[in-house]
Amino acid sequence: MSWDLFEKVLADSRHWEGLVYRLYLLNEPLTDPMLTKRIAVVKVRQPKAAVELHSNASLLNEDLAERLVGSGLDTIRFSVDGFAQGTLRRARGLRKRTVYPNILRFAQLNRRAGSPVKVVVRMIRQLARDSDELAEYREFWERRVDEVVFTDLYSCPPHRLAEPVLAPCPKPQHEMFVRADGSVILCCWDWLGVSCVGNAREYSLEVLWHRLFPCRQRLRAGNRTSMQPCSACHAYAGVAGQTSES
Numbered sequence: 491m492s493w494d495l496f497e498k499v500l501a502d503s504r505h506w507e508g509l510v511y512r513l514y515l516l517n518e519p520l521t522d523p524m525l526t527k528r529i530a531v532v533k534v535r536q537p538k539a540a541v542e543l544h545s546n547a548s549l550l551n552e553d554l555a556e557r558l559v560g561s562g563l564d565t566i567r568f569s570v571d572g573f574a575q576g577t578l579r580r581a582r583g584l585r586k587r588t589v590y591p592n593i594l595r596f597a598q599l600n601r602r603a604g605s606p607v608k609v610v611v612r613m614i615r616q617l618a619r620d621s622d623e624l625a626e627y628r629e630f631w632e633r634r635v636d637e638v639v640f641t642d643l644y645s646c647p648p649h650r651l652a653e654p655v656l657a658p659c660p661k662p663q664h665e666m667f668v669r670a671d672g673s674v675i676l677c678c679w680d681w682l683g684v685s686c687v688g689n690a691r692e693y694s695l696e697v698l699w700h701r702l703f704p705c706r707q708r709l710r711a712g713n714r715t716s717m718q719p720c721s722a723c724h725a726y727a728g729v730a731g732q733t734s735e736s
């Protein structure tokens with residue numbers, strides 16, 4: 491995202507309380523040469539806001555680790571989808587001998603600096619070879635980071651479901667997604683941008699948030715039929731319904 495658009499997004503959201511800025515969307519955030527500068531600027535402009543990252547850690551060299559530890563970042567979640575090298579390679583094309591040491595070094599630097607960055611590792615459980623790999627993963631990481639999380643693999647476009655899931659979705663009720671070009675979409679699962687309601691370069695975030703109201707309303711009622719990308723998504727299939735705008 492260009493710097494002027496980033497500034498616009500920050501300015502548009504300055505009156506919203508309790509924000510968490512996630513400085514990535516469909517990209518690996520460590521490819522962003524302005525990442526630590528963005529974190530610092532968020533913290534200066536919005537001292538009460540939190541900043542979070544999700545990364546696969548493949549680019550987390552020592553220099554970047556040191557800069558992130560001192561940046562004001564609140565939470566970093568590492569997407570590490572395997573304990574076995576074969577699983578990691580199948581899931582994300584990554585090497586264990588790169589990713590694991592990068593995360594361990596970050597966790598050590600963070601601890602040594604007394605930094606408050608919360609370090610989480612997260613694995614999509616369906617990608618594991620078997621239950622032994624899940625146990626090995628947990629046993630290895632729970633002594634080395636702040637939290638170990640297992641999540642589920644969801645279906646999303648371009649995959650199709652035989653029938654849309656009839657369940658409410660909480661994801662867009664309190665989250666807003668701005669792509670690098672400024673287009674605002676309903677959900678981070680919308681790879682193709684089919685749910686775009688306008689561009690943050692032209693409209694305020696408040697206007698765009700209100701444009702998404704009909705989608706949020708349908709999703710609160712559990713109606714994903716004929717709605718892209720939601721009709722192809724089975725995330726939150728077990729969520730209980732809500733009935734009014736919050």
Ligand code: SF4
Nearest residue numbers: 659677679720723725
């Ligand atoms: S139903 Fe799926 S695609 Fe739609 S908003 Fe929820 S998580 Fe995103």
